[in-house]
Amino acid sequence: MAETTEGAAQAQEIAEEEVSEAQIAVHWREEEYYQPPEKFPAQANASDPAILERFSEEHFPECFVEYAEMLEWDKKWDTILDTSNAPFWKWWIGGRLNACVNCVDRHLEARGEKNALIWVPEPEDAEIQEITYAELHRRVNEFAALLRDFVGAKVGDRVTFHLPMVPELPVSMLACARMGVIHSEVFGGFSGTACGQRMGDAESKILVTVDAYYRNGELIDHKIKADDAIEAARKDGIEVEKVLVWRRIPGEYHSQSEMVEGRDFFIDELLEQYRGQEVEPESMPAEAPLFLMYTSGTTGRPKGCQHSTGGYLSYVTGTSKYYQDIHPDDTYWCFADIGWITGHSYIVYGPLSLGTTSVMYEGVPTYPDAGRPWRIAEKLGVNIFHTAPTTIRMLRKLGPNEPEKYNYHFKTMTTVGEPIEPDVWRWYHEFVGKGQAAITDTWWQTENGGFLGSTLPGLQPMKPGSCGPGVLGIYPVIFDENGDEIPGGSGKAGNMCIRNPWPGIFQTIWGQPERFVETYYAKYNNNPDSQDWRDWPYFSGDGAVQAADGYFRILGRVDDVINVAGHRLGTKEIESAAIEVEEVAEAAAVPVVDEVRGKIVEVYVALKPGHEPSKEIEQKVSAQINKDIGPIARPKNVWIVADMPKTRSGKIMRRVIAAVSNFADVGDVTTLANPEIVDGIRQHVQSEKLSKGEVPKELTEKEKAEIASYGQAE
Numbered sequence: 001m002a003e004t005t006e007g008a009a010q011a012q013e014i015a016e017e018e019v020s021e022a023q024i025a026v027h028w029r030e031e032e033y034y035q036p037p038e039k040f041p042a043q044a045n046a047s048d049p050a051i052l053e054r055f056s057e058e059h060f061p062e063c064f065v066e067y068a069e070m071l072e073w074d075k076k077w078d079t080i081l082d083t084s085n086a087p088f089w090k091w092w093i094g095g096r097l098n099a100c101v102n103c104v105d106r107h108l109e110a111r112g113e114k115n116a117l118i119w120v121p122e123p124e125d126a127e128i129q130e131i132t133y134a135e136l137h138r139r140v141n142e143f144a145a146l147l148r149d150f151v152g153a154k155v156g157d158r159v160t161f162h163l164p165m166v167p168e169l170p171v172s173m174l175a176c177a178r179m180g181v182i183h184s185e186v187f188g189g190f191s192g193t194a195c196g197q198r199m200g201d202a203e204s205k206i207l208v209t210v211d212a213y214y215r216n217g218e219l220i221d222h223k224i225k226a227d228d229a230i231e232a233a234r235k236d237g238i239e240v241e242k243v244l245v246w247r248r249i250p251g252e253y254h255s256q257s258e259m260v261e262g263r264d265f266f267i268d269e270l271l272e273q274y275r276g277q278e279v280e281p282e283s284m285p286a287e288a289p290l291f292l293m294y295t296s297g298t299t300g301r302p303k304g305c306q307h308s309t310g311g312y313l314s315y316v317t318g319t320s321k322y323y324q325d326i327h328p329d330d331t332y333w334c335f336a337d338i339g340w341i342t343g344h345s346y347i348v349y350g351p352l353s354l355g356t357t358s359v360m361y362e363g364v365p366t367y368p369d370a371g372r373p374w375r376i377a378e379k380l381g382v383n384i385f386h387t388a389p390t391t392i393r394m395l396r397k398l399g400p401n402e403p404e405k406y407n408y409h410f411k412t413m414t415t416v417g418e419p420i421e422p423d424v425w426r427w428y429h430e431f432v433g434k435g436q437a438a439i440t441d442t443w444w445q446t447e448n449g450g451f452l453g454s455t456l457p458g459l460q461p462m463k464p465g466s467c468g469p470g471v472l473g474i475y476p477v478i479f480d481e482n483g484d485e486i487p488g489g490s491g492k493a494g495n496m497c498i499r500n501p502w503p504g505i506f507q508t509i510w511g512q513p514e515r516f517v518e519t520y521y522a523k524y525n526n527n528p529d530s531q532d533w534r535d536w537p538y539f540s541g542d543g544a545v546q547a548a549d550g551y552f553r554i555l556g557r558v559d560d561v562i563n564v565a566g567h568r569l570g571t572k573e574i575e576s577a578a579i580e581v582e583e584v585a586e587a588a589a590v591p592v593v594d595e596v597r598g599k600i601v602e603v604y605v606a607l608k609p610g611h612e613p614s615k616e617i618e619q620k621v622s623a624q625i626n627k628d629i630g631p632i633a634r635p636k637n638v639w640i641v642a643d644m645p646k647t648r649s650g651k652i653m654r655r656v657i658a659a660v661s662n663f664a665d666v667g668d669v670t671t672l673a674n675p676e677i678v679d680g681i682r683q684h685v686q687s688e689k690l691s692k693g694e695v696p697k698e699l700t701e702k703e704k705a706e707i708a709s710y711g712q713a714e
Ligand code: PRX
Pocket: 295, 341, 342, 415, 416, 417, 418, 419, 420, 441, 442, 443, 444, 445, 446, 447, 467, 540, 541, 542, 554, 556, 557, 714
């Protein structure tokens, strides 16, 4: 297992040299390789190294035909890639297909009675729903008939969903896909106002919601948010015409919000008229938008990432097959929320396109205890598991030894969403995977449709903390601020970019094409008239470092870099160092404005259960950061808190603690999963700072804006 990676010592040496302002300093040490279990490659979808050659740059863009051929087309494409309106890339021009047919209808003959979805409700004694492909087909068609005849939805219309993890969400998505209607799902944990703003932006007049859902043991009122959504959409000039309400418990209504006559309707009642109806699938051009997925930029209007039908579906199908090693007979569980791109691509479209069984879970990982995910895996025979580092950290914190109590076996495990600290990776490998699973750490973004950086589990070894090289057909590069390439093995970090287009890339920002070009392509383009894709590297906004073996290590958003006396330090490596301290479960580093050095670092940590806050732990954290990175990153203070302020998707809201550390306004905390903890943290931190004699610094407008947006990009 343990081979030392090439060039490690050299990289370390170089990293210790001075770095210029154009670069981000890196102090990470190289990690060892891990190999998948011996029997893995024999059954893997990608086990012949010839695949690497087939997807090498000289075969671009034809290499992606392999992905397109995994789909069923009504008409094959004439052109693979059209670059004439760069950087608005067009894939599979002339091709026609339907995404719902590919995810449902085409499996009916061979696998109609096999489960497409297994839905696990949060209450542990509630009945699990097994939905076969035939049943999914029936549900999707009936809802599509309702959308067609009752709502009058047509090709190209936008329908917004504000749905949590209920099986009606994929049903609603696939019904839209069947009709060529563009769906726009807003994460269920977002506020009604956020949903309404997205409706306004998409000019969407139909809202699909649910009355209530279970979360952490409670039946939460959700329909109530529709009232705020309608208000917010109205402010943006959109009058919502219909609110369609699924009911979590059929026949019952669990919301304080009144149903408005003529506008709000219970879907289960309406569906009575559409029983057994079928809707002819629309044969859509490959380039037709399939859905919008909003992501928040640092400031201003949300960005509606517009994803295509043919390009997107081919990309998620191909990457699901090769990187998650999904076979039709697997039971695959992506423990994420469909309200994020991960769920769209890797709970719904990718796995269903491959005809596998995809598991959905309604609730939180630790309900009623930290053994729940492993009981689900055991009960359902899950053999592929996919989740985010934040969930892994939470499960490690609350139930480090829980996995061994359950009899399940994972052949592959995926992580996604943020850099995973090597320590956490090792727990995932050893405890969750029982040392027997191949881990794919998948780096990508809402904008990208599917994975961009990862290891092929049957062919490339894993390395904790690194996502791996570019995936098949993706050629990444790291540029410094001046556009100079930073070579692999130099130990220096820079901006992670992708040199080429790929089928899963989003088509534009809905209604904001200039912003699309400006945000993602303008930075490294020297000729705006060029139609050659080589002139248009995609700027991801992430910082990264490439090792001598070609593996990338992602440092996080470049906006999250803390600039101490001209040294740009990646937040993630400070946090990784802090988490090496045995008692620490989670860490977040934030900048504090400092007269002398510009910014200095402060670190917040939450402890594993059974440990009490102490000066000694604070000192250990400080010493570890000093050791791993150097005195430049030594925190001014280490704050031990009971929990971090987090979004509903589990990301730490660094801007909130940054505001606390800087005596600035914490801003709106209502979208947090745990807003109640903020006051306690503020009182504890600020009173201690004042008693130590710290004088709150008067912040400039620029500093205030920086703090308010710190770590905000999602
Ligand atoms: O900073 C990177 C981080 O998450 C960002 C994208 O977030 P979002 O659009 O919400 O999509 C998340 C799911 C694809 C990236 O810019 N990120 C995502 N995956 C990883 C990651 N950072 C490190 N390693 C990853 N595997």
